[in-house]
Amino acid sequence: xxxxxxxxxxxxxxxxxxxxxxxxxxxxxxxxxxxxxxxxxxxxxxxxxxxxxxxxxxxxxxxxxxxxxxxxxxxxxxxxxxxxxxxxxxxxxxxxxxxxxxxxxxxxxxxxxxxxxxxxxxxxxxxxxxxxxxxxxxxxxxxxxxxxxxxxxxxxxxxxxxxxxxxxxxxxxxxxxxxxxxxxxxxxxxxxxxxxxxxxxxxxxxxxxxxxxxxxxxxxxxxxxxxxxxxxxxxxxxxxxxxxxxxxxxxxxxxxxxxxxxxxxxxxxxxxxxxxxxxxxxxxxxxxxxxxxxxxxxxxxxxxxxxxxxxxxxxxxxxxxxxxxxxxxxx
Amino acid sequence: xxxxxxxxxxxxxxxxxxxxxxxxxxxxxxxxxxxxxxxxxxxxxxxxxxxxxxxxxxxxxxxxxxxxxxxxxxxxxxxxxxxxxxxxxxxxxxxxxxxxxxxxxxxxxxxxxxxxxxxxxxxxxxxxxxxxxxxxxxxxxxxxxxxxxxxxxxxxxxxxxxxxxxxxxxxxxxxxxxxxxxxxxxxxxxxxxxxxxxxxxxxxxxxxxxxxxxxxxxxxxxxxxxxxxxxxxxxxxxxxxxxxxxxxxxxxxxxxxxxxxxxxxxxxxxxxxxxxxxxxxxxxxxxxxxxxxxxxxxxxxxxxx
Numbered sequence: 228x229x230x231x232x233x234x235x236x237x238x239x240x241x242x243x244x245x246x247x248x249x250x251x252x253x254x255x256x257x258x259x260x261x262x263x264x265x266x267x268x269x270x271x272x273x274x275x276x277x278x279x280x281x282x283x284x285x286x287x288x289x290x291x292x293x294x295x296x297x298x299x300x301x302x303x304x305x306x307x308x309x310x311x312x313x314x315x316x317x318x319x320x321x322x323x324x325x326x327x328x329x330x331x332x333x334x335x336x337x338x339x340x341x342x343x344x345x346x347x348x349x350x351x352x353x354x355x356x357x358x359x360x361x362x363x364x365x366x367x368x369x370x371x372x373x374x375x376x377x378x379x380x381x382x383x384x385x386x387x388x389x390x391x392x393x394x395x396x397x398x399x400x401x402x403x404x405x406x407x408x409x410x411x412x413x414x415x416x417x418x419x420x421x422x423x424x425x426x427x428x429x430x431x432x433x434x435x436x437x438x439x440x441x442x443x444x445x446x447x448x449x450x451x452x453x454x455x456x457x458x459x460x461x462x463x464x465x466x467x468x469x470x471x472x473x474x475x476x477x478x479x480x481x482x483x484x485x486x487x488x489x490x491x492x493x494x495x496x497x498x499x500x501x502x503x504x505x506x507x508x509x510x511x512x513x514x515x516x517x518x519x520x521x522x523x524x525x526x527x528x529x530x531x532x533x534x535x536x537x538x539x540x541x542x543x544x545x546x547x548x549x550x551x552x553x554x555x556x557x558x
Numbered sequence: 559x560x561x562x563x564x565x566x567x568x569x570x571x572x573x574x575x576x577x578x579x580x581x582x583x584x585x586x587x588x589x590x591x592x593x594x595x596x597x598x599x600x601x602x603x604x605x606x607x608x609x610x611x612x613x614x615x616x617x618x619x620x621x622x623x624x625x626x627x628x629x630x631x632x633x634x635x636x637x638x639x640x641x642x643x644x645x646x647x648x649x650x651x652x653x654x655x656x657x658x659x660x661x662x663x664x665x666x667x668x669x670x671x672x673x674x675x676x677x678x679x680x681x682x683x684x685x686x687x688x689x690x691x692x693x694x695x696x697x698x699x700x701x702x703x704x705x706x707x708x709x710x711x712x713x714x715x716x717x718x719x720x721x722x723x724x725x726x727x728x729x730x731x732x733x734x735x736x737x738x739x740x741x742x743x744x745x746x747x748x749x750x751x752x753x754x755x756x757x758x759x760x761x762x763x764x765x766x767x768x769x770x771x772x773x774x775x776x777x778x779x780x781x782x783x784x785x786x787x788x789x790x791x792x793x794x795x796x797x798x799x800x801x802x803x804x805x806x807x808x809x810x811x812x813x814x815x816x817x818x819x820x821x822x823x824x825x826x827x828x829x830x831x832x833x834x835x836x837x838x839x840x841x842x843x844x845x846x847x848x849x850x851x852x853x854x855x856x857x858x859x860x861x862x863x
Contacts, residue, residue, distance in 0.1 A: 293668070297668075299668055299671065299672070301787075346839055346843075349843040350842055350843055355614070355668075356608065356614060356794060357794070357842055359614065359671075359790075360790065360791060360794040360838065360842050361838075361839050361842050361843070363787050363790065363791055363838070364791065364834075364835045364836070364837075364838030364839040364842065365835065365839065366787070366835070367787075367831050367834050367835035367838065368831070368832060368834075368835025368836055368838075368839065369835070370831055370835075371829070371830070371831025371832035371833075371834070371835055372832055374831065375829065375832060487679055490672055490675065491676070494669065494672050498668060498669075528683055528686045528687045529683060529687055531679055531680055531683055532679075532680035532681075532683050532684065535676035535677075535679060535680050536680070538676060539673060539676060542669060542673060546669060547669075
């Protein structure tokens with residue numbers, strides 16, 4: 228395996244530049260001091276992390292596909308939403324929450340693979356725009372199918388974590404927030420381990436970084452692309468299933484705002500960096516939560532514009548995102 | 559000049575057709591035809607940007623919103639003649655476009671797409687925040703409503719002007735520059751200013767017309783990201799980089815929902831989405847150059863045979 232990696236000359240892991248690192252450390256110190264001085268601040272921060280990891284995991288799904296195909300999958304959120312409806316249906320059929328949860332993840336994987344094979348593969352390698360348009364078409368198609376099958380009415384699902392509240396010192400922490408953070412981090416870690424320690428994962432990294440070289444040493448890049456879409460769909464399903472309890476109701480628009488924030492998180496982290504997507508998501512979650520409480524002018528209406536203004540600002544200073552690195556292009 | 563003769567004939571026939579068409583249509587269909595013209599102007603703008611320069615933008619609904627609100631607000635508060643609001647909407651959108659376009663120069667490819675996406679999401683939130691002036695989520699209406707015939711006349715004349723203008727721009731030096739940009743990404747980043755200008759021009763006009771088509775009524779929901787995606791889809795289905803395909807693309811996104819609504823099995827609102835989505839995907843898979851790409855393809859077949 229090591230030899231294969233050497234043969235493909237995969238680049239070494241790069242740490243973010245020192246200004247970015249300093250910024251992150253400063254943000255952590257700020258949050259810690261704030262949390263120690265005010266209970267509300269601490270509460271908001273924890274809740275922010277919980278929403279943030281959900282943004283992060285959907286962002287990670289986007290990054291997975293972007294790295295493999297250089298395309299933003301506009302249908303990622305709707306795919307996740309469809310999977311939440313599948314879980315809902317499984318529970319209607321009498322499965323317990325966690326049985327339905329894991330069965331849905333398996334279905335999501337198959338769904339992702341099949342989607343890639345049927346819809347994406349024919350336009351793959353044609354042009355970026357063609358693939359983007361197909362994902363936009365998928366967005367509309369999935370939306371239509373879900374509304375057809377389950378109608379646009381609000382549905383109610385069983386809550387996975389209940390509404391118990393723990394106390395850490397004087398800070399109340401909802402079991403739901405804690406559960407969301409744990410589940411998401413576990414799935415992200417599992418994914419990281421898959422890419423880091425399995426031969427399949429290595430093949431996928433190789434296929435994303437050096438497609439031609441990977442094919443030459445016998446990596447089946449086409450099959451692995453489908454696996455990538457499957458994994459992205461699974462991550463999306465986790466994000467969807469964790470969004471639903473936070474929103475309390477299930478409806479076809481469930482994932483649309485989350486997708487927007489996931490885009491923002493992925494860009495903030497630098498589209499090619501999985502770690503960056505997660506950090507970007509958490510940063511965005513905390514930022515939105517604190518801003519909603521302390522900056523009254525922003526309120527709920529201006530949350531999106533302010534989040535995106537911040538994003539644009541980051542892009543203007545560092546056009547490749549926090550963890551991205553410049554690639555030199557020649558004519 | 560002689561080389562352009564077939565094109566001139568086609569243009570004359572098309573102009574005559576669209577000038578005479580309203581007499582053969584019911585009032586309702588005249589309104590529908592007017593909306594085709596509005597989409598046509600929007601797609602024209604996007605087609606210049608994406609088809610001829612290869613840059614993806616999802617921000618056009620934001621520019622349309624700016625144009626649209628300008629028309630509605632001018633008419634609502636100052637009772638301005640609706641036609642007079644068009645150049646103003648044009649100018650304001652142009653200004654906004656340049657303001658946005660200048661920093662966007664640093665970005666390219668996916669990052670530009672996402673930045674424009676951010677714009678499309680953010681702009682419709684502003685009328686909600688400053689609701690005393692803009693009517694909030696209920697929207698703001700122009701001081702008087704217009705007939706569908708008036709609408710047809712104005713929107714198609716504007717579309718004709720926009721079409722002519724684009725054609726003239728593209729066949730000259732600028733058009734060559736655009737195509738050169740598409741072929742070289744590095745060059746694109748260095749000559750983006752003019753792009754922003756042409757693009758925003760078109761969006762400004764289509765935005766203010768868009769408001770008129772929706773009965774002189776500007777509402778944040780009308781200008782959501784979905785509108786941008788719809789226009790992007792229309793441009794791609796038509797065939798990016800083809801001027802004539804634009805008409806097909808506009809007709810597609812304006813008429814397909816209405817047509818499929820009257821179809822038996824899929825006549826529900828969701829059925830429309832299913833048809834629309836499937837159609838988009840199938841066209842992209844089967845016709846890489848869009849519907850407009852069919853013509854040269856068929857011609858090549860005939861030559862071979």
